[in-house]
Amino acid sequence: MGCGAGADTIPLQSLVGPFGRVVGVDYDRAMLSRARVGADVADGGEHLLHVCSEAMNLPLESDMFDSCRSERLFQHLTHPELVIGEMLRVTKPGGHVVVLDTDHGTWSVDTPYKDIERRITRFKAEHFGNNGYAGRQLYRLFRQTGLKDLSCEIVSGYFTDYELARFMFRLAWSVRKNLLCGATVWRLPRAEIIFFVRKVWSWWWERNRKQRQIC
Numbered sequence: 001m002g003c004g005a006g007a008d009t010i011p012l013q014s015l016v017g018p019f020g021r022v023v024g025v026d027y028d029r030a031m032l033s034r035a036r037v038g039a040d041v042a043d044g045g046e047h048l049l050h051v052c053s054e055a056m057n058l059p060l061e062s063d064m065f066d067s068c069r070s071e072r073l074f075q076h077l078t079h080p081e082l083v084i085g086e087m088l089r090v091t092k093p094g095g096h097v098v099v100l101d102t103d104h105g106t107w108s109v110d111t112p113y114k115d116i117e118r119r120i121t122r123f124k125a126e127h128f129g130n131n132g133y134a135g136r137q138l139y140r141l142f143r144q145t146g147l148k149d150l151s152c153e154i155v156s157g158y159f160t161d162y163e164l165a166r167f168m169f170r171l172a173w174s175v176r177k178n179l180l181c182g183a184t185v186w187r188l189p190r191a192e193i194i195f196f197v198r199k200v201w202s203w204w205w206e207r208n209r210k211q212r213q214i215c
């Protein structure tokens with residue numbers, strides 16, 4: 001579910017064996033066409049299909065799959081309970097449903113500016129997709145379905161490279177938006193201020209350069 005460009009579905013094909021079938025679902029046609037190209041390259045044939053659909057309303061029969069999974073889908077959902085309902089519907093009784101998702105409210109940065117770091121984290125969680133707090137809600141949502149055999153695993157990751165963290169968490173974007181919203185005004189980390197000023201300067205320089213060329 002929410003298979004995107006096939007990062008999940010194509011490797012799964014090797015797990016289901018020659019008589020198994022993998023069906024990826026996504027509502028983004030551009031993503032699906034990339035997934036289909038990947039499936040062709042992997043020689044998936046009719047064992048590896050990609051279907052265009054809204055996750056809340058699958059055009060698939062009930063009890064069709066041995067297992068169903070999603071990764072980083074729930075952070076985009078406004079009605080996760082409906083999607084869980086669909087996942088349970090299409091999975092056979094006794095099958096497995098696996099959901100992996102992010103919780104943007106839990107990321108942290110080792111910085112002396114703890115107050116700013118907490119505010120940026122909160123801002124990011126509240127402005128990411130439709131639900132930046134998806135991860136922490138999964139256990140409750142699954143419990144509410146009445147399912148009994150549930151397990152929950154928390155996995156953390158860490159970055160030691162500032163530039164990589166900036167890219168992955170769109171840190172400069174968060175700081176700029178924070179500034180605009182007035183959430184963070186004083187005592188920004190110096191590196192972020194320098195980065196921001198440089199960006200504005202290069203944008204202004206580039207804009208003037210283009211105008212000079214047009215003249």
Ligand SMILES: C[S@@+](CC[C@H](N)C(=O)[O-])C[C@H]1O[C@@H](n2cnc3c(N)ncnc32)[C@H](O)[C@@H]1O
Pocket residue numbers: 001002003004005007008025026027028031053054055056070071072073076077
């Ligand atoms: C962050 S991507 C993850 C893709 C893939 N699971 C992966 O791990 O590489 C989230 C995907 O979910 C899809 N998606 C989001 N909301 C959806 C919905 N309501 N119905 C179907 N697909 C949805 C998006 O189009 C996107 O391809």
